[in-house]
Amino acid sequence: xxxxxxxxxxxxxxxxxxxxxxxxxxxxxxxxxxxxxxxxxxxxxxxxxxxxxxxxxxxxxxxxxxxxxxxxxxxxxxxxxxxxxxxxxxxxxxxxxxxxxxxxxxxxxxxxxxxxxxxxxxxxxxxxxxxxxxxxxxxxxxxxxxxx
Numbered sequence: 001x002x003x004x005x006x007x008x009x010x011x012x013x014x015x016x017x018x019x020x021x022x023x024x025x026x027x028x029x030x031x032x033x034x035x036x037x038x039x040x041x042x043x044x045x046x047x048x049x050x051x052x053x054x055x056x057x058x059x060x061x062x063x064x065x066x067x068x069x070x071x072x073x074x075x076x077x078x079x080x081x082x083x084x085x086x087x088x089x090x091x092x093x094x095x096x097x098x099x100x101x102x103x104x105x106x107x108x109x110x111x112x113x114x115x116x117x118x119x120x121x122x123x124x125x126x127x128x129x130x131x132x133x134x135x136x137x138x139x140x141x142x143x144x145x146x147x148x
Contacts, residue, residue: 029090029128030082031141033117038071038079040128044138061140065125072144073117079143081113081128090130094118101127121147 026045031038043061073079081092091106092115104126105111118124121144128139 026085026132026134026137028139029130030084031079031126032082033073033077033079036071036073038073038141038143039069040139040141041068042137042139045135047135048133049135061125064140065142068140068142070123070142070144072146075117075119075121075145075148077117078114079117081115083113083130085132088131088133090128093127093129095125095127117143118145121145 028040028042031040041064043064081090083090087107089107092104093101094104095101104115107113123142123144125140125142128137128141130137130139
């Protein structure tokens with residue numbers, strides 16, 4: 001009986017901590033090019049702490065793309081990923097036409113979070129997978145590369 005009461009009290013404390021901000025809210029990373037900020041959206045967040053896992057977050061990528069603003073960029077433009085929360089590691093992927101993903105780089109490489117947009121015109125979907133002390137976040141952004 002005491003174990004059940006203890007677990008319930010712990011759950012209430014965690015809920016309170018999340019609501020008052022003791023457990024940090026992790027903002028989406030920012031993607032910038034020289035002229036514009038490209039919006040990112042979060043599709044998943046999987047908490048590393050077992051007790052917080054019931055707060056895991058998931059939305060469908062394809063449904064979210066319907067409401068996502070398409071940002072136009074020039075070919076071969078340098079983009080930079082900026083985090084407002086300390087991460088352990090992150091990787092950037094580009095979605096291929098067949099639905100698979102190609103790794104562009106990860107934070108272990110010396111890219112400083114920068115990468116170059118494709119040189120061919122078209123729409124491109126990118127995914128950022130970021131590991132934090134608190135868990136794993138998956139984010140997406142969409143660009144349209146214009147003709148030169």
